[in-house]
Amino acid sequence: MLSTMKMLYIANIRLPTEKAYGIQIMKMCEASSLAGTEVTLVIPTRANPEFNGVNPFDYYGVKKSFALQRIKMLDPWWLIRLPQGIYIKVQGFLFIFKLYIRFFIHNKYSKYDVAYTRDEYLLPLLHKFFPRVAWEAHTLPSHPKRYIKAWQKCYRIVAITKGLKDALVKQGMDPDLIMVAPDGVDVARFQISDFRFQIRQELGLPQDKKIVLYSGHLYEWKGAHVLLEAAREFQISNFKFQSVLFVFVGGTVHDAERFKERALKLQLTNVLIVGHRLPTEIPRWLRTADVLVIPNSALSSRSAVYTSPMKLFEYMASGVPIVASDVAALREILNGHNAIFFNPDNPRDCAEKIQFILKNEQAGSQRAAQARTDVAQYTWQLRAQKILNQLKL
Numbered sequence: 001m002l003s004t005m006k007m008l009y010i011a012n013i014r015l016p017t018e019k020a021y022g023i024q025i026m027k028m029c030e031a032s033s034l035a036g037t038e039v040t041l042v043i044p045t046r047a048n049p050e051f052n053g054v055n056p057f058d059y060y061g062v063k064k065s066f067a068l069q070r071i072k073m074l075d076p077w078w079l080i081r082l083p084q085g086i087y088i089k090v091q092g093f094l095f096i097f098k099l100y101i102r103f104f105i106h107n108k109y110s111k112y113d114v115a116y117t118r119d120e121y122l123l124p125l126l127h128k129f130f131p132r133v134a135w136e137a138h139t140l141p142s143h144p145k146r147y148i149k150a151w152q153k154c155y156r157i158v159a160i161t162k163g164l165k166d167a168l169v170k171q172g173m174d175p176d177l178i179m180v181a182p183d184g185v186d187v188a189r190f191q192i193s194d195f196r197f198q199i200r201q202e203l204g205l206p207q208d209k210k211i212v213l214y215s216g217h218l219y220e221w222k223g224a225h226v227l228l229e230a231a232r233e234f235q236i237s238n239f240k241f242q243s244v245l246f247v248f249v250g251g252t253v254h255d256a257e258r259f260k261e262r263a264l265k266l267q268l269t270n271v272l273i274v275g276h277r278l279p280t281e282i283p284r285w286l287r288t289a290d291v292l293v294i295p296n297s298a299l300s301s302r303s304a305v306y307t308s309p310m311k312l313f314e315y316m317a318s319g320v321p322i323v324a325s326d327v328a329a330l331r332e333i334l335n336g337h338n339a340i341f342f343n344p345d346n347p348r349d350c351a352e353k354i355q356f357i358l359k360n361e362q363a364g365s366q367r368a369a370q371a372r373t374d375v376a377q378y379t380w381q382l383r384a385q386k387i388l389n390q391l392k393l
Helices: 020-034 056-060 077-081 084-105 120-129 144-152 162-170 196-203 224-236 253-265 279-287 301-306 310-318 347-359 361-377 380-391
Strands: 006-010 038-044 067-071 114-117 133-137 156-159 178-180 210-215 244-249 271-275 291-294 322-325 340-342
Touching: 006 020, 020 038, 020 056, 020 310, 020 380, 038 084, 056 279, 067 084, 084 120, 114 120, 120 133, 120 144, 156 162, 156 380, 162 178, 162 301, 178 380, 196 279, 210 224, 210 279, 210 310, 224 244, 224 253, 224 347, 244 279, 253 271, 279 310, 291 310, 291 347, 310 322, 310 361, 322 347, 322 361, 340 347, 340 361, 347 361
Parallel strands: 006 038, 006 114, 038 067, 114 133, 133 156, 156 178, 210 244, 210 291, 244 271, 291 322, 322 340
Antiparallel strands: none
């Protein structure tokens, strides 16, 4: 009888977090454990003032099917006043030091068959203590040559896009070592039977306007500012649909405030910025929309080639028409049958494509229906099983 594979997932993150990687890590640990793997997630005791006392399993709506262990360590908040790069390096060093003590001195985790991480700087340490190490790549580090030897020692590398795999191969990596596994979605969570206008009433959204919605962080490379400029096009141009409200859901408290200031400078009256919402609330927000937008910028490789946005799969599962930036990373999943594309970083073209969907409801509905069909192959369960099949002896 085959023994159960034991996986140690190591993540240097605050948990819960408003960042999308918190959802991805928790959902992958849940899906892997439900697939029959014994999973332990190890994280540091890094505080997050926004979520003091919040249970991660409750916050993400995840079953307690895996173990969650916290490594006690210093959390140098005062370093956050320094440049971000310095803070990250110091915090990363402290985490590596604590892991070393656990692995070497206390001989913890020797029972695990594989160590799994998204943090490339942990790989040299993990290779010393684990026979099989897997790295999940989400972007190419700024100095990739530093990690070539560590990557070559990995049992498997999981790249979230084909574009990222190609970039790793260009660095000299063996393509047979790298598998492509885009992000996923809990499809059932987005199968909402309530009517759009009923949910709008519950959330305090207007019934008499078309709603164009963006869900996610407000970083420059994600292109949310492009959609903000598209909202300005609706306000100042002679578009047929003047009663359109642009809703932005997500972002840290700081980023949301800065984004509101940006909207005020543009004197926009057709924008609502609601800030961060619980992951379990997002499906109902998406359901209120007439159009969902993914405005990834083409000015960043991370955005144009490497990323596999979770919002993409959530949008597809929601059954709402999608308007997306025409970049390679999104083209790996989307096509002309399940979305409509606009020229990246072009607010005017974005506004025109939004108007096209608003004017042509049938075309939008057909694309939305196709997207909902297509997303069935991108569940967390299928993603986890695909990766586990590659990690087994």
